[in-house]
Amino acid sequence: MNLRVRFAETDQMGVAHHSAYIIWFEAARVEWLRARGLDYRRLEAGGVSLAVSAISVQYHRSSRFDDELHVAATLTELRSRRVRYRYLISRDDEEIATGDSLHTPIDASGRVIRLPSVWLGALQKHVMT
Amino acid sequence: MNLRVRFAETDQMGVAHHSAYIIWFEAARVEWLRARGLDYRRLEAGGVSLAVSAISVQYHRSSRFDDELHVAATLTELRSRRVRYRYLISRDDEEIATGDSLHTPIDASGRVIRLPSVWLGALQKHVMT
Amino acid sequence: MNLRVRFAETDQMGVAHHSAYIIWFEAARVEWLRARGLDYRRLEAGGVSLAVSAISVQYHRSSRFDDELHVAATLTELRSRRVRYRYLISRDDEEIATGDSLHTPIDASGRVIRLPSVWLGALQKHVMT
Amino acid sequence: MNLRVRFAETDQMGVAHHSAYIIWFEAARVEWLRARGLDYRRLEAGGVSLAVSAISVQYHRSSRFDDELHVAATLTELRSRRVRYRYLISRDDEEIATGDSLHTPIDASGRVIRLPSVWLGALQKHVMT
Numbered sequence: 001m002n003l004r005v006r007f008a009e010t011d012q013m014g015v016a017h018h019s020a021y022i023i024w025f026e027a028a029r030v031e032w033l034r035a036r037g038l039d040y041r042r043l044e045a046g047g048v049s050l051a052v053s054a055i056s057v058q059y060h061r062s063s064r065f066d067d068e069l070h071v072a073a074t075l076t077e078l079r080s081r082r083v084r085y086r087y088l089i090s091r092d093d094e095e096i097a098t099g100d101s102l103h104t105p106i107d108a109s110g111r112v113i114r115l116p117s118v119w120l121g122a123l124q125k126h127v128m129t
Numbered sequence: 130m131n132l133r134v135r136f137a138e139t140d141q142m143g144v145a146h147h148s149a150y151i152i153w154f155e156a157a158r159v160e161w162l163r164a165r166g167l168d169y170r171r172l173e174a175g176g177v178s179l180a181v182s183a184i185s186v187q188y189h190r191s192s193r194f195d196d197e198l199h200v201a202a203t204l205t206e207l208r209s210r211r212v213r214y215r216y217l218i219s220r221d222d223e224e225i226a227t228g229d230s231l232h233t234p235i236d237a238s239g240r241v242i243r244l245p246s247v248w249l250g251a252l253q254k255h256v257m258t
Numbered sequence: 259m260n261l262r263v264r265f266a267e268t269d270q271m272g273v274a275h276h277s278a279y280i281i282w283f284e285a286a287r288v289e290w291l292r293a294r295g296l297d298y299r300r301l302e303a304g305g306v307s308l309a310v311s312a313i314s315v316q317y318h319r320s321s322r323f324d325d326e327l328h329v330a331a332t333l334t335e336l337r338s339r340r341v342r343y344r345y346l347i348s349r350d351d352e353e354i355a356t357g358d359s360l361h362t363p364i365d366a367s368g369r370v371i372r373l374p375s376v377w378l379g380a381l382q383k384h385v386m387t
Numbered sequence: 388m389n390l391r392v393r394f395a396e397t398d399q400m401g402v403a404h405h406s407a408y409i410i411w412f413e414a415a416r417v418e419w420l421r422a423r424g425l426d427y428r429r430l431e432a433g434g435v436s437l438a439v440s441a442i443s444v445q446y447h448r449s450s451r452f453d454d455e456l457h458v459a460a461t462l463t464e465l466r467s468r469r470v471r472y473r474y475l476i477s478r479d480d481e482e483i484a485t486g487d488s489l490h491t492p493i494d495a496s497g498r499v500i501r502l503p504s505v506w507l508g509a510l511q512k513h514v515m516t
Contacts, residue, residue, distance in 0.1 A: 007288065007298075008148055008281040010141035012194055012431075015497075017137050018439040019413075022406040023266040030265065030324065040265075041324050044399075052405040056443035062497060065141055066288065066299050110402075110449060136417065136427075137410040141302075144368075147310040148284075151277040152395040159394065159453065169394075170453050173270075181276040185314035191368060195417065195428050239273075239320060266406055268399035270452055275395050323399055 001031040005067045015062035021097050022055060025087050028071040029101075032085075036126055038119075048116060050083055050103040057099040067091050078127045080114040081105060130160040134196045144191035150226050151184060154216050157200040158230075161214075165255055167248075177245060179212055179232040186228040196220050207256045209243040210234060259289040263325045273320035279355055280313060283345050286329040287359075290343075294384055296377075306374060308341055308361040315357040325349050336385045338372040339363060388418040392454045402449035408484050409442060412474050415458040416488075419472075423513055425506075435503060437470055437490040444486040454478050465514045467501040468492060 009020040030040050043050070063069055070090050077084035083103040089096040105115040138149040159169050172179070192198060199219050206213035212232040218225040234244040267278040288298050301308070321327055328348050335342035341361040347354040363373040396407040417427050430437070450456060457477050464471035470490040476483040492502040 004285070004288075006281060006285050007140060008146050008284060011136060012139035012141065012143045013436050013438070014141045018442060019137055019406050019409040022409060023264060026266060026406075027262070027264050030262075039324075044323075049400050051400070051449070052446060054443070054445045055405060056441070058441045059439060062438070065302075066297075133414070133417075135410060135414050137413060142307050142309070147313060148277050148280040151280060152393060155277075155395060156391070156393050159391075168453075173452075178271050180271070180320070181317060183314070183316045184276060185312070187312045188310060191309070194431075195426075265398060266404050269394060270397035270399065270401045272399045277395055 001028050001071050003027065003069055003071065005063055005065050005069065007065050010065045013062075015064055016067075018057065018059060021057050021059070021089065021099065024069070024071050024089065025055070025057075025073070025085070025099055025101060028073040028087060029085060032073040032075070036122075038122060043119060046116065047108050048113065048119070049106050049108075051106045051110075052101055053104045054102040055099065057097055059097050061091075061094055061096050063089075063091060063096050069096060074128050075123060075126050076100075076129055078120065078123050080120060081112060083115065083123075130157050130200050132156065132198055132200065134192055134194050134198065136194050139194045142191075144193055145196075147186070147188060150186050150188070150218065150228065153198070153200050153218065154184070154186075154202070154214070154228055154230060157202040157216060158214060161202040161204070165251075167251060172248060175245065176237050177242065177248070178235050178237075180235045180239075181230055182233045183231040184228065186226055188226050190220075190223055190225050192218075192220060192225050198225060203257050204252060204255050205229075205258055207249065207252050209249060210241060212244065212252075259286050259329050261285065261327055261329065263321055263323050263327065265323050268323050271320075273322055274325075276315070276317060279315050279317070279347065279357065282327070282329050282347065283313070283315075283331070283343070283357055283359060286331040286345060287343060290331040290333070294380075296380060301377060304374065305366050306371065306377070307364050307366075309364045309368075310359055311362045312360040313357065315355055317355050319349075319352055319354050321347075321349060321354050327354060332386050333381060333384050334358075334387060336378065336381050338378060339370060341373065341381075388415050388458050390414065390456055390458065392450055392452050392456065394452050397452045400449075402451055403454075405444065405446060408444050408446070408476065408486065411456070411458050411476065412442070412444075412460070412472070412486055412488060415460040415474060416472060419460040419462070423509075425509060430506060433503065434495050435500065435506070436493050436495075438493045438497075439488055440491045441489040442486065444484055446484050448478075448481055448483050450476075450478060450483050456483060461515050462510060462513050463487075463516055465507065465510050467507060468499060470502065470510075
């Protein structure tokens, strides 16, 4: 997905604050699903959330207000209790940041559950290791 | 309540972003209740939320990273379907911002309801017009 | 401009947090300028910022995760020391929120200045009262 | 440092959004410095910033609105071009999250520099490996 760095996302160093990247990763996951005909709202409506259990970001270059960034998400691991994405944020040909997020399927009360098999099946063909 | 301006709340103008003030108002409402023996979590646990139906802020001076700010909330109107707060943010003796928020009691499905009488009663003596 | 409500913008009431609207207004101002061939980065590169001196929002309906919203900005007042925008956020045909922001041109040290005449000239034809 | 989970920091899963933890880490670094007689504003006033070059978080338990959290920061590595902190967020005796951040000293134009020796000296005795 593409996005513009918002003014509110900058900090007094004149660059996008490092916490914004986490939010861009999340937005990219949602768009990644949509591009494959899947809808994260529908997953949640069915009582399943993909809680974030770990995240990491490596910041290679700073990004600035109004920069147009591309955020690529890749599903790198898919198991019934463990989903992993990798990210690459770029601006034109420059690598801005990379990252990784690990997710655990939980139900509405926060308990760890197995990802429903219909979702496992729909996602399986999109795993890229 | 007192708070420190967080680094993440600054923007590239080198000041606290104007959206942060809205979040400080909210934090001040929660502390205002706590200081009066009331607990916003308990209100929500009872199925009642005070949705924000209008907000206004006047920014008089900028605030900066690590500034220690005082946020004073005052309950200025209390009716069963309408609650209003006024705010004053200051740094030492300087007025930084003022504001106003209007709230509507809603239930968990988002419908407008009357504020439960136990809450009306508990809040009544704290109204300052 | 159009935007999707981000997951991070929701709160535990299951709706977009009221502070997010302020950030959407800001993003809409930037896109409003861009659509007219103007670039807020260029204004700031010239040492001029449009500080927010007041803001107000009226929340008519809640918005939710992944809603596609349209944010319309209108320049309603333009003077050398005072700029005002009005906003309308909608989802399909529903009015979600309206608002208003007042801006003061300042220089890099935070002093109030006159908006440069080249900007006044460029903006004048876009004022809608 | 101690902090309360703000309402604005929750998301529609009813827990603090995972991006908030990154901001709490940062606030804890600032307070960690202050508790040792050091002032991050003074570092930046001298033209030095500690840019975040990598961050990781492991989320062990969720935290909720109004939870009182303790955020412990530990300086785990200190070199002239590389500073590392470790974090532990807890609620009473429960471990909520752990994390790690890596920092690079940069000047106002974003170039990597050596951390000034006066800062190296002041920080050296606080390193805990």
